[in-house]
Amino acid sequence: MNLATANLEEDHVHIVLLTDVMEKMTTLPTANSFHLDEVVTIIKQFADGIHHAKEEDLLFPKMVEKGFSFQQGPITVMMNDHEQGRTFVRNMTEHILKYKAGNPEALPEVYKNMLNYTELLRAHIGKENNILFRMADNVLTPEEQQLLFDEFKQIGGSSSAGIGASDFIHRILILAKAYNIR
Ligand SMILES: [Fe+2]
Ligand SMILES: [Fe+2]
DSSP: OOHHHHHHHHHHHHHHHHHHHHHHHTTSSSOOHHHHHHHHHHIIIIIIIIIIHIIIIIIHHHHHHTTOOSSSSHHHHHHHHHHHHHHHHHHHHHHHHHHHTTOGGGHHHHHHHHHHHHHHHHHHHHHIIIIIHHHHHHHOOHHHHHHHHHHHHHHTOOTTTTSSHHHHHHHHHHHHHHTTOO
């Protein structure tokens, strides 16, 4: 059983859906300010706040216990991707504020950072699903996966656990519907 990595992959499905929304938003000449804020809030609180916390605070340290390095190799690459993502989100937030203050020239900068984030996260999720999580599955016992999954629930849980994250997933689905995705 790979409960913990399966739970992270389930989060990925929703994060990818959010990047689909972002990509669609960037095709529009003007932006809905509420939706811009909503996207950033969901990234900060769900993709980074809950999902990356599960990885950085629980899965990666567990893998380090099993012999992986925090200083080099695949976990370092993942940590660097998370950090790069935070930079794009900071830029997005900064330019959304300018856009909302009445500066339409800030919108292309918002869009540029949204597309950078989208590209980064899709590639990152591909690396985790195909490589890193499979490495984790090779070294973690079913009991360790279960224990990690239980700890995930304390961070904000999974849609299947019905805690915390389910609200964000619901909000992503509402956005996806507003932008005619799936
Ligand atoms: Fe990650
Ligand atoms: Fe991830």
